[in-house]
Amino acid sequence: MNTHWTPEKLTQLNEIYGNAYPEDVLAWAFQTFGSTVSLATGFGPEGVVLMHMLSRVTPQMPIFYLDTDLFFPETYALRDQLQEKLGLTFLRVTTQTSLSAQAQTYGDELWAENPNLCCQIRKVAPLRQYLSTQQAWVTAIRRSQTLQRANAQVIEWDRANGLVKLNPLAFWSFDDVWMYIQINDLPTNALHEQGYKSIGCFPCTRAVLAGEDERAGRWAGRQKVECGIHLQPGATSD
Ligand code: SF4
Numbered sequence: 001m002n003t004h005w006t007p008e009k010l011t012q013l014n015e016i017y018g019n020a021y022p023e024d025v026l027a028w029a030f031q032t033f034g035s036t037v038s039l040a041t042g043f044g045p046e047g048v049v050l051m052h053m054l055s056r057v058t059p060q061m062p063i064f065y066l067d068t069d070l071f072f073p074e075t076y077a078l079r080d081q082l083q084e085k086l087g088l089t090f091l092r093v094t095t096q097t098s099l100s101a102q103a104q105t106y107g108d109e110l111w112a113e114n115p116n117l118c119c120q121i122r123k124v125a126p127l128r129q130y131l132s133t134q135q136a137w138v139t140a141i142r143r144s145q146t147l148q149r150a151n152a153q154v155i156e157w158d159r160a161n162g163l164v165k166l167n168p169l170a171f172w173s174f175d176d177v178w179m180y181i182q183i184n185d186l187p188t189n190a191l192h193e194q195g196y197k198s199i200g201c202f203p204c205t206r207a208v209l210a211g212e213d214e215r216a217g218r219w220a221g222r223q224k225v226e227c228g229i230h231l232q233p234g235a236t237s238d
Pocket residue numbers: 068070110111114115116118119120122123200201202203204227
């Protein structure tokens with residue numbers, strides 16, 4: 001851990017910001033880290049909430065997305081809508097490994113054969129490289145999304161990537177997110193209308209059935225529930 005961000009310091013900060021308005025956390029982050037903090041988004045509803053807040057409070061904060069080249073067309077359409085409606089620009093972070101190079105080395109459907117390796121190549125490695133240029137990053141994760149996220153703090157040390165991680169929506173519920181979106185008339189992924197609740201790459205995402213939890217459509221039929229970008233050393237994604 002960076003000597004400045006001791007556990008005591010993080011505890012102190014969480015006492016102040018642990019239940020704060022997410023806008024206040026964004027403002028603190030930008031005041032503290034300047035251009036070396038950025039918001040990560042996969043264009044989910046939580047990301048839309050944070051982008052809306054950021055556009056009002058800290059519009060200079062960079063926003064990046066990890067483009068696996070395997071998003072649904074509806075996701076790219078939402079990116080363009082947000083760009084226009086909120087006046088945002090997005091930094092595209094991507095792997096050096098093209099889909100054809102991946103297919104040549106590992107076969108046409110690595111996501112079916114070995115999704116952990118596919119996520120490692122297309123998400124985890126490019127994220128790590130990008131974050132090596134940053135002092136902090138902001139994510140849209142919530143504690144109630146998965147067991148692996150249940151202990152997420154609003155401000156924490158990201159051991160996997162060696163920087164501060166901010167989760168301003170950690171204590172928000174699914175309903176809080178959608179209420180904010182409705183009140184502020186924000187665009188969301190058109191696939192939500194078709195039963196998709198959590199949306200990632202198209203080969204690994206399906207609509208959710210009645211009674212299933214919100215991330216049941218991700219890597220359905222596997223134990224895997226995380227792509228790995230939010231896992232800390234020692235944890236496993238399946
Ligand atoms: S979510 Fe699926 S397709 Fe996307 S990087 Fe992970 S395994 Fe590959």
